[in-house]
Amino acid sequence: MPRTNVNRPDEPAYAGLATFAKLPLVLDAEGLRGADVAIVGAPTDELVSYRPGARFGPRAIRASDPIAWSPPSMPNMDVGVDPFEVLTVLDHGDVPPTPGYPHVTHDAIRRTVAGICAAGAVPIVLGGDHSIAHPDVGAVADHVAPAPVGLIHFDAHADDAYEEPRLSHGTPLRLLVEEGAVRGEHVVQIGLRGYWPPPSDFAWARAQGFRWHLMDEIHERGLGPVLDDALAGIAEVPHVFLSVDVDVCDPAFAPGTGTPEPGGLTARELLRAVRRIATEVPLAGMEVVEVSPPYDHADVTALLAHRLVLEALSGMALRRLGREPQPERSG
DSSP, X not given: OOOBOOSOTTOXXXXXXXXXXXXXXXXXXXXXXXXXXXXXXXXXXXXXSSOOOGGGHHHHHHHTOSSOOSSOOOOBTTTTBOHHHHSOEEEEEEOOOOTTOHHHHHHHHHHHHHHHHHTTOEEEEEESOGGGHHHHHHHHHHHHTTSOEEEEEEOSSOOOOOOSSSSSTTOHHHHHHHTTSSOGGGEEEEEEOSSOSOHHHHHHHHHHTOEEEEHXXXXXXXXXXXXXXXXXXXXXXXXXXXXXXXXXXXXXXXOSSSSOOSSOBOHHHHHHHHHHHHHHSOEEEEEEEXXXXXXXSTTHHHXXXXXXXXXXXXXXXXXXXXXXXXXXXOO
C-alpha cells in the first residue's frame, strides 16, 4: 500500500484530516519499510478502574495540534532540529478494537506493533488506557529477543498490582515481568505518588529488582539528578521502551485523564525529560497513554501528549545526528 498524503499542501492545522502532524498515512505494515518511526493509535479503554474515555485519546491527540502544516515541519527551537527532516515518520492509523472483547483487542495491538517492528520502524503508540503496555511492550520485547529491553515508566501509579482480573490498566508491568518479557532489574519508574498500590505490591516489585523514584524524591533532589540515576541504571540495556502515562503530571497540567493524582510533574519537566531520554538511550518503542478527552479542558492534555511525541522525535533526531543541541538563542 502506498504512502497516502491525506492533506493538501499548505493546509493549516484546523483543516483537512487528522493524521499525526499531517504525516502521510500508511495502513499496510509492508508500506512502513524504510521508515524510522511509525505512529499508531490503540483506541481502547475497557480495562480502566475509574473514569473511561481514553478510547478517544488517539483521535484527540492527532487533532490537538494548533500549528500542524502539510507537509509537516516542526523545527524544535530548543534543540535546533526539525525531526521530520532527519527521520522518516509515518502514521499507521489505529489498531481496530473489538468492543467488549479486550483480549481480542490486545491481540490485535500486539500483532500491529510486531508488524511495525518487523518493518524496521520504531513504534510510537497513542493510547488508550495503560493496559496496552502488556501487548505493545511485549511485542517489542519479542522483536529484540534474546536481547533484553529496558522500561522507563513515567506514572503516578506503579501498575504492577496483583488483582483480578489479571488484565487491567493496573497490572501490565506485573504481567510483563511474570511472563519474562521484561526483567525487573530493567524497570525504572518515575513520578509515583499517592495511595495506591499497597505495600504488598511494592514488596513484590522490590523482590524483582524494580527501581522507582517517588515524587517526594524528585521534589527534594530535582528531576535532573533522578534522571541521571534512572539512565545509569539501564545504561547497559541495548533497547529501551519509554512508557508515559499522562497522569504522571499534576492534574493542573493534564486534567484529561482517568485516574488523576495531585502533586505530580509539570508539563515542562516531563517534556524535557522525554526529550533527554530519547536523546541518550536507544529507543525501541514508546507509548503515551491515559489521555481521556471527556475530562480534558481546551485540549490541554491531548496537546501535551502530542508534544511529548514531538519531543521524543526531536531527541531521536538529535541522537541520529550525533551532535549537541543548538538552541535558537538571541546572542
